[in-house]
Amino acid sequence: MGEKEEEDDFIIVPMDNECAENVPQDGSHERLSEIDNSIESLRASLWPLNKFIHENPELAFEEHKAHDALTKFMRSQKDWHVTTSAYGMETAWVAVYDSGKAGPVVSFNAEMDALPNLGHACGHNLIATASLAAGLATAEMIKRHNLSGKVLIFGTPGEEGIGGGKIRLLDAGAYEGVDISLISHPGILNNSPLVRTTAFARLEVEYFGRAAHAANSPWLGVNALDALVIAYNAVSVLRQQTMPSDVIGMGITDGGGAPNIIHAYAAGVCVIRASSASRLKELQQKVSACFRAGAEATGARAEVKIIQGYADHVPNRILAASYTKYWNLLPDLPDPPIPSGGQFTWIKASTDQGNISYAMPSVNASFAIPPGTQAGQPHSPDFEKASATKGAFARALRVGKVLAATAVDVLKKPGLIDEIKDQWRRDMDAIKEQD
Numbered sequence: 001m002g003e004k005e006e007e008d009d010f011i012i013v014p015m016d017n018e019c020a021e022n023v024p025q026d027g028s029h030e031r032l033s034e035i036d037n038s039i040e041s042l043r044a045s046l047w048p049l050n051k052f053i054h055e056n057p058e059l060a061f062e063e064h065k066a067h068d069a070l071t072k073f074m075r076s077q078k079d080w081h082v083t084t085s086a087y088g089m090e091t092a093w094v095a096v097y098d099s100g101k102a103g104p105v106v107s108f109n110a111e112m113d114a115l116p117n118l119g120h121a122c123g124h125n126l127i128a129t130a131s132l133a134a135g136l137a138t139a140e141m142i143k144r145h146n147l148s149g150k151v152l153i154f155g156t157p158g159e160e161g162i163g164g165g166k167i168r169l170l171d172a173g174a175y176e177g178v179d180i181s182l183i184s185h186p187g188i189l190n191n192s193p194l195v196r197t198t199a200f201a202r203l204e205v206e207y208f209g210r211a212a213h214a215a216n217s218p219w220l221g222v223n224a225l226d227a228l229v230i231a232y233n234a235v236s237v238l239r240q241q242t243m244p245s246d247v248i249g250m251g252i253t254d255g256g257g258a259p260n261i262i263h264a265y266a267a268g269v270c271v272i273r274a275s276s277a278s279r280l281k282e283l284q285q286k287v288s289a290c291f292r293a294g295a296e297a298t299g300a301r302a303e304v305k306i307i308q309g310y311a312d313h314v315p316n317r318i319l320a321a322s323y324t325k326y327w328n329l330l331p332d333l334p335d336p337p338i339p340s341g342g343q344f345t346w347i348k349a350s351t352d353q354g355n356i357s358y359a360m361p362s363v364n365a366s367f368a369i370p371p372g373t374q375a376g377q378p379h380s381p382d383f384e385k386a387s388a389t390k391g392a393f394a395r396a397l398r399v400g401k402v403l404a405a406t407a408v409d410v411l412k413k414p415g416l417i418d419e420i421k422d423q424w425r426r427d428m429d430a431i432k433e434q435d
Helices: 028-040 041-053 065-077 124-145 167-173 226-243 277-298 317-329 355-357 379-385 390-412 418-433
Strands: 081-083 095-096 105-113 149-158 182-188 196-198 200-210 246-256 265-274 299-306 344-347 362-368
Touching: 028 124, 028 317, 028 362, 028 379, 028 390, 041 065, 041 390, 065 081, 065 095, 065 124, 081 105, 081 182, 095 246, 105 124, 105 344, 105 362, 105 390, 124 182, 167 355, 182 390, 200 226, 200 277, 200 317, 226 246, 226 265, 246 317, 246 379, 265 277, 277 299, 277 418, 317 362, 317 390, 355 362, 362 390, 390 418
Parallel strands: 105 149, 105 182, 182 362, 196 344
Antiparallel strands: 081 095, 095 149, 200 265, 200 299, 246 265
């Protein structure tokens, strides 16, 4: 996930009600068996694609090799319409399978970018593999059972860092008419479709003072570095009274010039995280006050630039219940089990899938891959190696099967999409009440 902590910690929090009762039961085993067979038939062709993406890591919005390999693969699939360099982004793409009959529109997001100096230490090769497998199997089920609706696979660039591709696709109208969005993310600690992530933002501050000689006439100067140091210390003190789920990280990006002058310029950056968008807003106000304090104390002028990052991810309970059912129906259930009782899994990381979840019902399912020799978590060299293994690939295919089965539930059961959207609206209303 973008702007992610090296730890993949989570906290289990009980939810209000069980959601398994909303899950359709009839034909589940048969449906899953067909999807299982469909994706197993793709194993031999998906493995080299997965391997190629891992061996050719590309940074955010520079995923040209991955874009070309994925779109070439999708063009080789019958009855799929593929758009390359979609919606004004060179490395975004969209693949569409349309039944030709009006019905629910289900979508899967395929991430492609890697981390600076760490390659695919976040396992985006596995995310792309799972989403492609799921989309293809869903389309196959539409053909076999004459279902109504449409399947979209979005190639979403630039998830790592700031300015995620999914946000740009949202702004460009790519998801108009889409009913649900499904994606997954690997780790080593948990299997869960009820993943909550943190919201984050980036605050950049510049201080403008007045230069003077530090020995001859320091009283003529206004020290911008002093202003930044005061702000830095104020933020450090603020941490004492923040919530356990709040995260504040600050660095000095420009500490002034020569030591024998009063510094005319200094700059810093602060990244903040919170469990919800509303809490992030409060934290943003507190940090901004610390920045203003530095300017007030020294007489320097402060310019603060707030760059909105990613929203927290709000999972859809009904989609998650369907995912859980199919996960548990597949044989060889891996550890750890999906938490019972419809419990949230909190992850101290951020993703632009969070912004998607505020626009439509979403699932961002965490799945555990076999760990590396050092049990390294995402954003570590050990996890980068683990994400290249056939064991990790097998887990991604399992996830693809479960995502596809979840999507087929939506396509097959009359009225289920309305229940899902009603739940999403209730979730959004509850968030608005917190603001």
